[in-house]
Amino acid sequence: MQVMLAPMEGVVDHTMRELLTSLGGIDRCVTEFVRVTERLLPPRVFQRLCPELAHGGTTLSGVPVYIQLLGGQPVVLADNAARAAELGAAGIDLNFGCPAKTVNRSDGGSIILREPQRVHAIAAAVRAAVPAHIPVTVKTRLGYEDESLFLDIVRGIHAAGVNELTVHARTKRHGYRPPAYWEEIARAREAVPLNIIANGEIWSPADALRCRELSGCQDLMLGRGALCRPDLPRLIAAATTGQARDSLRWPEVIPLVQQFLELNRAHYDARHAPNPVKQWLAYLRAYFPEAALLFERVKRMRDPEQLALELRSMAAQRRQDEVRIPATA
C-alpha cells in the first residue's frame, strides 16, 4: 500500500512537499505541472518547479518527486520528458486531468481525453523517450464530458507501456464537486493489468478504506485532504495495517505552520511568504476550528515578521493552556 501526495498547482510546491513528507506516510510526490507547448524548455524551468532535482529528485525526507508535464503534442512532450529525466527527475508524470479553461484552450489537460488515441500517442512517445529505469506515470480523470471513453483511454495508456496510472474519479464536467466515483476505477482495474492509484475526495482514514474497497486499488493519492489534515497520509497508512494512531491536535499543528512560514521566507522573496501560509490556513480551517480563528486574525497581514509574531504568540498561548488543562482532562 502506497500513499501519494497529489500535484496541486499553486499549493503543493517544494516547501509544502518538504513539510508534509517530513511527517511520514507519503511514498511519492508529484510536482505542479510544467506546461509544454512547442519548445524544449530550459533546465531552469524544471529546477524552479522541482528544486528537489538538486538532491537526487527526492524531498529532504527521501521521498521521490516525479515531474509532471502537461501538453498535447507527443514529440515535444517526449523531448521535455527526456530533459527532465536527464536533470535527475525520479519519474515523469503526464497530466490529462486539468480542467482549467486556460489550460484546455492551449491544448493540454483533460481536453485531450476526448481523443483516447492522442492520449496513447503522448504516453507512448514519452515512455519511449525516457530511460527504462525511470518510471513514467499518467494522471487522468474518468473522461471529459462523460465516462464513455474511459476504458478506451485506460487501454491506450496501458498499451503505451507506462508504469502506473492515477485516476481522479470524476470527469472534467464534474469539476471538483463531490462525490468521487471510486467504483468507476474498478472497471479500469478489470480492463488492464496496470497498477492503478485511486484519487479524489479522501478526507479521512474511513474514506481511504472505503475507496480501497470500492475501487479495488491498493494505492491512493491525496490532495486537499492532506492539506486539511497534514497527518492524514500516516493515519491512512496506519489504518490500512489495522494500527491505531493518534491524530495531530492543533497545538502540534501550530509549529508546522511556523515551519512553513520559515521555509517560504528562506526559499522565496520573504515579502511574499505570508500568502502561502494564509492559503494553507484556509485549508486547515476545514478540519481545525482554531485555524479558522487564526485565519481571520492574519488574513490581512502582509508583513512576514508580524505573522511570525502572531504565530509565536499563539504557540505560547497554547502551551500555557496545555499546562492549565492537561490533555487527558
Ligand SMILES: Cc1cc2nc3c(=O)[nH]c(=O)nc-3n(C[C@H](O)[C@H](O)[C@H](O)COP(=O)(O)O)c2cc1C
Ligand atoms: C488547487 C488545485 C490545484 C491542482 N493542480 C493540479 C496539477 O497541477 N496537476 C494535476 O494533475 N492535478 C492537479 N489538481 C488535482 C489534484 O491533484 C487532485 O486530483 C484533486 O484535487 C482530487 O483529489 P483530492 O480530492 O484528494 O483533492 C489540482 C487540484 C486543486 C484543488
